[in-house]
Amino acid sequence: MxxxxxxxxxxxxxxxxxxxxxxxxxxxxxxxxxxxxxxxxxxxxxxxxxxxxxxxxxxxxxxxxxxxxxxxxxxxxxxxxxxxxxxxxxxxxxxxxxxxxxCQKCHDQGYVNNYRCSCMEKLLRQLATQELGGAGLENFSFHNFSLEYYSEVPNENGTIPRSYMANLKNYCQDYARCFDPKKSGSLLFVGGTGLGKTHLSLAIAREVIDKGYGVIYASVQNLMARLEEERFNSGYGSTDEEAELRYLSMVMETDLLILDDLGTEYLNQFISSTIYNLVNTRLLRNKATIISTNLLPGEIGKRYSDRLVSRLFGSYKTVNFIGKDIRIQKGLMG
Ligand SMILES: [Zn+2]
Known part of the structure; x- marks a missing residue:
């Protein structure tokens, strides 16, 4: 896998x-x-x-x-x-x-009769998870996604935030549980800060890694900084080995790419075209991407090119987060 x-x-x-x-x-x-x-x-x-x-x-x-x-x-x-x-x-x-x-089963070979040993599986998952360690992956699960911060009082549209978010959580959990690198679609998480977008994306990441798939999680800002650095410092790798190690190709190839906080990055020509390329290439290769943003759909339209906007709203499923900023509420409550 x-x-x-x-x-x-x-x-x-x-x-x-x-x-x-x-x-x-x-x-x-x-x-x-x-x-x-x-x-x-x-x-x-x-x-x-x-x-x-x-x-x-x-x-x-x-x-x-x-x-x-x-x-x-x-x-x-x-x-x-x-x-x-x-x-x-x-x-x-x-x-x-x-x-x-x-490991007594494989004598630390990693394989038994040409099959990957359970110790190897475990190690791969650990390494993949460690790589996301900066994101504090272990703190975010579906289990500790609390609905108590979402109001039970219907909002102006008559939607009850708590039941709405309970459904949304179930949706994300099903998405993670049924994740298939060839079939799962891409998601656009839309909503203000502190509504649980990062929490649920990391909960998905964790479960998909546990299933043995590759996941890369990064904020758009950090990812772009890294790709820009790679482009200007090392140029493009000349050997296959170098090319394969390039972060850009890892990001293009990973089973699930999670990009947090679209809209907070500084935009220049390189970054706009890199974001478009990532989104477009992964769609063409049928690879799932989850992008979250605090921007309203209208703001996305203003900030990015028409071709990116049409990919995001045409080929991603938009998932709207609602409620009041949990971080502020947590601050008030404790
Ligand atoms: Zn083993």
Whole structure:
């Protein structure tokens, strides 16, 4: 599934590191115990010999292969038994001669029979989540999205904010739960500050990451600063490797891109065309994007090009947030 490539690279290098440490430590423990009980070293050599004997017997195809193999097997079992009792006498746990791998299932390879091991899955999710760490992902879930800040009194349109927002929360939760990188549509979260847009986008991010998909979350302002820097400092990568590592291509490719606070960025020619390119390219590639903004639809129309406005209102589903600024209410309440 779709984690950015640099996340796989990081995961593989962490696993390689774990493996190396476990093997070094295993070797060290083995040498210590062989020094204390020299017979264990002989047993290991004899076990290796019986193994080679089995291979040789099978390869030679002469004599009674079955009988030879059977007797070697018996010898091997006897040697293992002797090793067990030596270790037991010395009060050393039996696995002391094995490298202490973090994962016993895959021995820190990350794969078992060509399938990704659960430890690898876990690591990928952790890395992807860490990357969003700046956003304080762990503080935002559907579970702690509180409806108590939304009034139960109908507004001028007769809408009850609390029930409306309860539905909206359910909608977002379903969106996250059913997230499919090829099918999920793009959303435009519209509404004033402090109405829960960031909270719900991060709750979606968290759940989509848990499903094993790649998510990039950034405020439009920070993302644009980073892309501008990348463009002016490093230019465009010449090798595939460099190109792949470019943040722009990661942002284009990620399964779910969440852009917070459209409208707060400083606009110039590069930024307007980059925003349009991102939105347009991801739509063409059927990739889901969630954009949130405090701007009213009319203000979006004034600030951005017609082609961007037509993509946002034509191809994104607009989700309106209503209520009173939660941050202010929290300030008043506590
Ligand atoms: Zn594993």
């Amino acid at each position: 779709g984690f950015p490539k640099h996340i796989y690279r990081k995961a593989n290098s962490i696993l390689a590191d774990r493996r190396q440490k476990a093997e070094d430590l295993g070797e060290q423990q083995k040498q210590e115990i062989y020094a204390a009980i020299p017979e264990l070293r002989q047993i290991e050599q004899q076990l290796a010999e019986t193994g080679r004997g089995v291979i040789a017997a099978v390869a030679a195809r002469s004599g009674d292969v079955r009988q030879i193999v059977e007797s070697l097997k018996q010898r091997s079992l006897a040697l293992q038994e002797r090793r067990r009792s030596l270790l037991e006498e010395a009060g050393v746990p039996e696995d002391y001669l094995q490298p202490p791998y973090t």
